[in-house]
Amino acid sequence: MAAQLDGVFEAELQKKITESKVLVVGAGGIGCEILKNLVLTGFTDIEIIDLDTIDVSNLNRQFLFHKEHVGKSKANVARESALAFNPNAKIKAYHDSITTNNYGVNFFQQFSIVLNALDNRAARSHVNRLCLTADVPLIESGTAGYNGQVELIKRGLTSCYECVPQPAQKSYPGCTIRNTPSEPIHCIVWAKHLFNQLFGESNEDEDVSPDTADPEAGADVGSAALEKEANEKGNVDRVNTRTWAKQCEYDPEKIFNKLFFDDINYLLSMSNLWKNRTPPKPAKWDAVQEGDGEDGSIVEDSVTRDQKVLSMAQTTKVFGESIKALKEAVGKLPEGDHLVWDKDDKDGMDFVAACANIRAQIFGIPRKSRFEIKSMAGNIIPAIATTNAITAGIVVMRAFRVLQQEYEACKTVYVRLRVNGRNQFIVPETLIIPPKPKCYVCAAKPEVVLKVDTKKLTVREFRDDILIKALNMVSPDVLLDGTGTIVISSEEDERDCNNDKTLEELKIVNGCILKADDFLQNYELSITVLHKEAGREEAPFEIVADPDSLKPKEEEEKKEAGKQAAAAPVDDAQPSTSKGLNGSSSNGKQSTAVNEVEDDDDDMCIIEDDEDEKPSTSKAAVTTPGKSVEKRKHAPEDDEPANKKAKVSSSHPMDDDDDDLVILD
Numbered sequence: 001m002a003a004q005l006d007g008v009f010e011a012e013l014q015k016k017i018t019e020s021k022v023l024v025v026g027a028g029g030i031g032c033e034i035l036k037n038l039v040l041t042g043f044t045d046i047e048i049i050d051l052d053t054i055d056v057s058n059l060n061r062q063f064l065f066h067k068e069h070v071g072k073s074k075a076n077v078a079r080e081s082a083l084a085f086n087p088n089a090k091i092k093a094y095h096d097s098i099t100t101n102n103y104g105v106n107f108f109q110q111f112s113i114v115l116n117a118l119d120n121r122a123a124r125s126h127v128n129r130l131c132l133t134a135d136v137p138l139i140e141s142g143t144a145g146y147n148g149q150v151e152l153i154k155r156g157l158t159s160c161y162e163c164v165p166q167p168a169q170k171s172y173p174g175c176t177i178r179n180t181p182s183e184p185i186h187c188i189v190w191a192k193h194l195f196n197q198l199f200g201e202s203n204e205d206e207d208v209s210p211d212t213a214d215p216e217a218g219a220d221v222g223s224a225a226l227e228k229e230a231n232e233k234g235n236v237d238r239v240n241t242r243t244w245a246k247q248c249e250y251d252p253e254k255i256f257n258k259l260f261f262d263d264i265n266y267l268l269s270m271s272n273l274w275k276n277r278t279p280p281k282p283a284k285w286d287a288v289q290e291g292d293g294e295d296g297s298i299v300e301d302s303v304t305r306d307q308k309v310l311s312m313a314q315t316t317k318v319f320g321e322s323i324k325a326l327k328e329a330v331g332k333l334p335e336g337d338h339l340v341w342d343k344d345d346k347d348g349m350d351f352v353a354a355c356a357n358i359r360a361q362i363f364g365i366p367r368k369s370r371f372e373i374k375s376m377a378g379n380i381i382p383a384i385a386t387t388n389a390i391t392a393g394i395v396v397m398r399a400f401r402v403l404q405q406e407y408e409a410c411k412t413v414y415v416r417l418r419v420n421g422r423n424q425f426i427v428p429e430t431l432i433i434p435p436k437p438k439c440y441v442c443a444a445k446p447e448v449v450l451k452v453d454t455k456k457l458t459v460r461e462f463r464d465d466i467l468i469k470a471l472n473m474v475s476p477d478v479l480l481d482g483t484g485t486i487v488i489s490s491e492e493d494e495r496d497c498n499n500d501k502t503l504e505e506l507k508i509v510n511g512c513i514l515k516a517d518d519f520l521q522n523y524e525l526s527i528t529v530l531h532k533e534a535g536r537e538e539a540p541f542e543i544v545a546d547p548d549s550l551k552p553k554e555e556e557e558k559k560e561a562g563k564q565a566a567a568a569p570v571d572d573a574q575p576s577t578s579k580g581l582n583g584s585s586s587n588g589k590q591s592t593a594v595n596e597v598e599d600d601d602d603d604m605c606i607i608e609d610d611e612d613e614k615p616s617t618s619k620a621a622v623t624t625p626g627k628s629v630e631k632r633k634h635a636p637e638d639d640e641p642a643n644k645k646a647k648v649s650s651s652h653p654m655d656d657d658d659d660d661l662v663i664l665d
């Protein structure tokens with residue numbers, strides 16, 4: 001082990017490596033590489049945590065795992081394999097989620113440094129908050145295809161993981177998904193929603209039936225169909241999809257005919273929709289089964305089944321088989337329990353691929369192979385073993401610097417596929433990015449403004465969609481300020497009676513302040529509620545991280561003028577990158593609107609400036625129309641004009657323009 005050999009590292013670093021205690025969070029692609037690097041460089045006191053078990057798809061890049069380990073705990077196997085490099089190392093493994101209450105501030109305080117190797121925002125935000133509270137340096141890392149990123153997060157010195165609001169993941173207007181799909185992805189999203197309606201956790205926002213409130217349909221909303229089905233409110237009062245499917249015992253033929261014949265005919269009756277579009281063609285089970293002379297035999301060979309675009313007859317067979325298998329799987333669960341869609345589950349993936357392709361055919365959209373649908377449905381950017389290895393190498397080199405308290409040398413680093421104009425494929429940021437004063441996590445008094453329809457939003461939605469999904473809390477308690485009323489309690493059942501009430505019913509109206517507190521994260525947030533009525537396709541709520549941005553303009557201008565008069569020269573000394581990196585959108589608002597997040601996995605939230613290598617799916621994606629689009633971080637531009645680069649580098653002598661290959665330290 002390097003640190004156990006004199007002369008490999010300078011004496012001080014050698015001592016620090018052998019004495020420090022390190023936590024690695026995540027034992028996946030990057031985590032395995034980090035653990036191997038830690039052991040080989042001579043760290044001997046390591047803990048590693050991962051909630052997952054080893055999947056066969058991990059084996060091509062997670063080299064601590066082999067075929068015989070499939071199904072076993074990632075953390076435990078990673079420990080065993082790493083111990084083979086140095087049996088004298090002390091490695092403790094936890095097969096658990098870092099977000100449970102076993103890992104609070106006291107747990108984090110034991111470590112000299114924490115290294116994140118996660119794949120989702122919720123866990124990353126959670127570790128960010130605990131490291132800030134425990135004042136333990138955190139090295140955050142992520143990869144997406146050929147791109148990678150490593151950044152140091154240190155309380156008071158650098159920006160934190162949440163200083164810049166994350167972009168909301170791409171979502172699609174409900175009426176496009178339900179009524180007028182025009183691209184394969186619309187059919188894939190619809191099919192995933194259908195899976196949840198039939199077998200998963202059904203969600204009102206994921207309705208798959210025709211949307212009669214589509215404004216484009218106008219007054220002509222399927223009058224024939226509505227006559228039969230509309231209730232007195234003018235809405236179609238349908239039986240819940242799951243109940244209906246259960247009643248007909250998940251008969252594939254009945255489900256097929258309802259979704260692809262009856263519902264499509266219903267859509268056709270909304271004739272306004274088809275004035276300027278090609279109308280869909282309803283499909284009937286029997287006719288498709290016969291297959292118009294197409295090959296209807298099932299493809300047994302898994303490669304062909306995955307890579308080939310199947311015939312409609314074959315697709316319908318896959319549809320029927322997958323429904324049977326899923327019905328059986330859901331039947332084995334306890335009453336009230338549901339399946340969770342997973343791209344790696346054969347039957348769930350077959351079902352989504354088949355439904356997406358049948359719907360695509362009906363709407364005249366090109367069908368796709370199961371493989372292509374899997375990439376789109378799972379928001380998959382292929383993981384590249386080499387990017388993980390380079391990124392993990394940088395993480396451990398950064399850890400050396402942190403242990404030596406050389407924080408200035410820990411600028412964020414980006415890994416790229418191609419060298420930039422300065423011959424760098426490992427590109428360091430030019431400055432340490434300081435914390436954002438108004439960050440809703442690391443500011444002294446975290447606060448946000450929540451714009452929401454208080455007459456419609458229920459307490460349950462407030463907790464699940466806003467506090468947990470958008471603000472990354474785990475187990476929040478909420479009080480109405482000034483009254484002491486408990487709105488939400490983390491104690492089970494204590495305030496469940498509030499769940500279905502609207503905010504207004506609990507007297508939470510325009511101007512009220514809520515105090516949210518997550519004891520697991522030692523995190524308190526003040527939330528000022530502003531009432532707003534949202535339009536149909538608008539985000540149901542908006543979180544404004546910088547309440548100052550809402551102040552009347554003149555007040556802001558006066559404040560700004562006062563500031564400038566008082567401190568003009570100081571302002572000039574601000575890091576030139578801080579504004580852009582802090583994510584102010586063009587209107588100067590620090591806002592992010594979050595809705596309908598489909599898949600929380602985010603390997604990374606960055607890097608859009610390399611046109612060819614843009615993570616293509618949700619990672620750095622845009623928000624829905626009308627909302628601010630913010631990138632979390634911008635890597636230094638590859639195609640910056642040479643004179644601009646020269647300026648930057650001359651003011652930061654640490655950057656060496658002549659490097660062929662950038663040496664980080």
Ligand SMILES: Nc1ncnc2c1ncn2[C@@H]1O[C@H](COP(=O)(O)OP(=O)(O)OP(=O)(O)O)[C@@H](O)[C@H]1O
Pocket residue numbers: 025026027028029030031049050051052057058074096097098099117118119120123383603
């Ligand atoms: N809350 C959590 N607590 C502990 N470990 C977590 C948590 N959330 C995610 N992880 C782990 O972080 C690791 C991230 O690794 P990686 O991005 O390589 O994902 P993967 O699941 O191994 O691969 P893929 O998603 O590409 O199939 C995973 O092993 C995952 O189980």
Ligand SMILES: [Zn+2]
Pocket residue numbers: 159160161162163164435436439440441442443
């Ligand atoms: Zn912050």
